[in-house]
Amino acid sequence: MYNFEFRNPVKIIFGDGKIASIANEIPIGSRILLTYGGGSIFKNGIYNQVVKALSGHTFFEFGGIEPNPRYHTLLKAVALIKKENIDFLLAVGGGSVVDGTKFISAAVNFNGDSWDICAKGAVIKSAIPFGIVLTLSATGTEMNSFSVISNDSTNEKLAFGSPLVYPKFSVLDPNVLKSLPKTQLSNGVIDAFVHVLEQYLTFPNQAEIQDRFAEAVLLTLIEYGFDYVLKDFDYNTASNTMWAATMALNGQLALGVPSDWATHKIGHELTALYGLDHAQSLAVVLPGMMEVMRTEKHEKLLRYAKNIWNLSEEHDEITIDQAIVKTEEFFQSLETKTHLSDYNIPESGIEIIIEKLKKQGKIQFGEQNALDENRLRTLLKMRY
């Protein structure tokens, strides 16, 4: 196991009726900006619960943060914060609203062009504190220090991270998931599943405890995923899925082990260029990643096949083939399409994606930097 240091300061407030507790978490006298997305919170009663909890606090509102939050929208919130002397942010939404709020919090006191935070990894020296009421379980952003922002003018979708953008608290009430459309429920399970694989499906590193934590999250997502997406709301199913998604990307599974993230990097390009939902892009890319990296990932693919899918054929390669099929079938069972052609992406898109990644200098990636241009081309071709 590699050396590591670990500190995750996010206070998780989990459970039925917990939105009311935000009142005790925000410092008295704060000037709060409540950030939200396209308005789902008005239809499902979450806004009313938040406003009730905030009675007695001074708060302003900023809505319209898009799925795949856009840089130019977020700048408008930065201007509002400066005008109104806001000193605490409350994100009420899914990964996009939370990521957008993380960016806003970092950009307010940033000197210079704040897009450099994403594009050049510019260091943030301060950030406005913020809390979260999560309304969609998927990204793990509620308990990590990462954020992914899209810039329309450059067609980029880029991530940044800083310990300064850990949320102060995150409220996870599984009841909020009741109003999610099936596509978003499915997206959540697949995103969390792939987060685990980015940290698990690499090479063995004598980190048995991390591997077993990872397997626990994968098995939970498989056990509950189908009912979560396709059956009527059930509090127990929603609770397990919600917490599994948080555990998938709160830093814990990455301790002492190598990580990959190539599927995410390619997926972000598919979203930036063709508008696929984040999880749809992962469902398309991941089976190809398993295929083209099967030599480098051989041992972990066999472990994954055995411990997750109960597969153990006479020939290793057949076992791995079946594990790849099982993975893709799992995504399809959640009614998510897994081929580029399903999303009407032209074959000319392959070279466009490769050129974009080359420009970012990212053409060697994966846990051993073994995914190069040729393998990437093969991967994308096999996903039509």
Ligand code: NZQ
């Ligand atoms: O905008 P509103 O009206 O709220 O509607 C949203 C949106 O249309 C809707 N929704 C959210 N909660 C709802 C609801 N509808 C009904 N009832 C509710 N309770 O769902 C739609 C999608 O929301 P979004 O926030 O975009 O989804 P998600 O949570 O999947 O976030 C995706 C974003 O997170 C990034 C992705 O790249 C993408 O930009 N990621 C962030 C990560 C991180 N910060 O660690 C890691 C991930 O790998 C990922 O890249």
Ligand code: ZN
């Ligand atoms: Zn993801």
